[in-house]
Amino acid sequence: MLAANADRICEAVSRLGSESAFEVLARARALEAKGKRVVHMEIGEPDFDTPQNIKEAGIKAIRENYSHYTPSAGIPELRDTIADYASTFRGMPGAFTRENVVVGPGAKPIIWNTLSALLNPGDELVYADPAYPAYASAASYLQAKVTPIPLLESKNFRLDLEELESKVSARTKVLVINTPHNPTGGVLLRSDLERIADLAQKHDFLVMSDEIYSRNLYVPEFLSIAQLPGMKDRTIIIDGFSKAYAMTGWRLGYALVPAALANVVTLFNNNTFSCVATFVQMAGIEALRGPDTDVVRMNETFRQRRDRLVGGLNQIPKLSCTVPEGAFYAFPNVSHFTKDDKALAKFLLEEAGVACLGGSAFGKAGTGYLRFSYAASFDDIDFALARLREYLPQYKG
Numbered sequence: 001m002l003a004a005n006a007d008r009i010c011e012a013v014s015r016l017g018s019e020s021a022f023e024v025l026a027r028a029r030a031l032e033a034k035g036k037r038v039v040h041m042e043i044g045e046p047d048f049d050t051p052q053n054i055k056e057a058g059i060k061a062i063r064e065n066y067s068h069y070t071p072s073a074g075i076p077e078l079r080d081t082i083a084d085y086a087s088t089f090r091g092m093p094g095a096f097t098r099e100n101v102v103v104g105p106g107a108k109p110i111i112w113n114t115l116s117a118l119l120n121p122g123d124e125l126v127y128a129d130p131a132y133p134a135y136a137s138a139a140s141y142l143q144a145k146v147t148p149i150p151l152l153e154s155k156n157f158r159l160d161l162e163e164l165e166s167k168v169s170a171r172t173k174v175l176v177i178n179t180p181h182n183p184t185g186g187v188l189l190r191s192d193l194e195r196i197a198d199l200a201q202k203h204d205f206l207v208m209s210d211e212i213y214s215r216n217l218y219v220p221e222f223l224s225i226a227q228l229p230g231m232k233d234r235t236i237i238i239d240g241f242s243k244a245y246a247m248t249g250w251r252l253g254y255a256l257v258p259a260a261l262a263n264v265v266t267l268f269n270n271n272t273f274s275c276v277a278t279f280v281q282m283a284g285i286e287a288l289r290g291p292d293t294d295v296v297r298m299n300e301t302f303r304q305r306r307d308r309l310v311g312g313l314n315q316i317p318k319l320s321c322t323v324p325e326g327a328f329y330a331f332p333n334v335s336h337f338t339k340d341d342k343a344l345a346k347f348l349l350e351e352a353g354v355a356c357l358g359g360s361a362f363g364k365a366g367t368g369y370l371r372f373s374y375a376a377s378f379d380d381i382d383f384a385l386a387r388l389r390e391y392l393p394q395y396k397g
């Protein structure tokens with residue numbers, strides 16, 4: 001949390017969280033500038049380049065002067081393309097239309113704008129802990145009550161459903177789920193989603209389902225909670241282009257929401273960024289309509305890297321790591337080495353040249369873990385494993 005400056009900065013700022021990956025990245029770059037080898041396993045982005053056909057579409061759009069403002073919800077053709085893709089990919093033919101789609105510069109601002117459209121002060125947002133920090137940050141800023149529900153390592157980082165059931169009530173306005181999950185790589189099963197859907201209907205809350213890693217999956221089939229009976233109209237799907245298409249820096253994401261909510265999220269877009277860069281939206285159309293081969297190829301490579309990293313981590317004495325079923329993160333348990341995972345992550349960066357994140361950066365339930373992004377080359381993964389084998393036994397935490 002940032003400290004509010006009594007002089008000028010408003011008090012609400014003290015309620016904002018932040019993504020520590022960006023701070024660690026800056027420190028890692030500073031060490032590199034001094035000539036130290038650092039492997040980057042801190043930031044959650046594919047190391048691949050954006051596929052050629054998507055880049056060409058962006059360049060063509062610039063040449064053809066797609067350089068003017070667009071509607072705040074996005075170019076109609078992109079919204080149609082997203083609606084078609086989302087309906088087909090989730091096996092829900094015709095479920096979504098343009099009216100359900102709101103486009104933003106990344107999924108992150110769309111999460112912010114959607115929660116801003118929903119949460120009154122005092123409303124409850126329930127979320128899985130550890131979590132991507134943006135949900136609790138936005139909800140806290142909006143003065144909502146945030147209730148974390150732990151993910152269980154013993155259940156391969158799926159939700160503690162008993163705990164969830166005991167915590168949700170008529171006061172719960174939104175439950176956030178994220179499958180495949182950042183930072184653990186956990187994937188919710190159909191049975192988990194069915195139980196969550198029952199609770200949502202019983203207590204009349206909405207489910208924000210962050211599905212940005214839906215194409216980074218190592219189990220046979222992706223299932224969205226929106227596919228379950230009665231859930232489409234109470235689900236807010238968050239998705240985007242960053243992870244599946246290696247487009248992190250292009251900034252393009254979206255929400256699929258009931259039409260009335262889409263109008264309000266669009267109003268927040270209108271009041272903040274106005275619209276996403278027009279040629280970026282044109283490239284997004286190509287990403288969804290063009291060949292899918294690069295997405296499949298990148299995912300297969302991530303699977304091989306996962307096996308290399310997790311296999312290697314599990315050979316380190318006193319360290320254990322569940323096998324992630326999606327996303328591109330490994331979340332090993334390092335509680336034998338320390339109680340302070342952030343200090344261990346700092347030691348690994350400064351001394352061993354391995355940039356990773358302390359699990360507690362994602363919430364209290366992340367304490368005692370580290371997060372490694374395996375969107376890194378085999379060479380970097382091998383270097384990291386060798387360094388961990390060498391440096392972890394020396395750590396006096």
Ligand SMILES: Cc1ncc(COP(=O)(O)O)c(C=O)c1O
Pocket residue numbers: 044105106107108109132178182210212240241242248252253
């Ligand atoms: C779970 C989750 N949701 C959303 C995002 C936001 O992605 P972007 O803003 O790049 O679309 C991320 C990025 O790390 C993420 O991990």
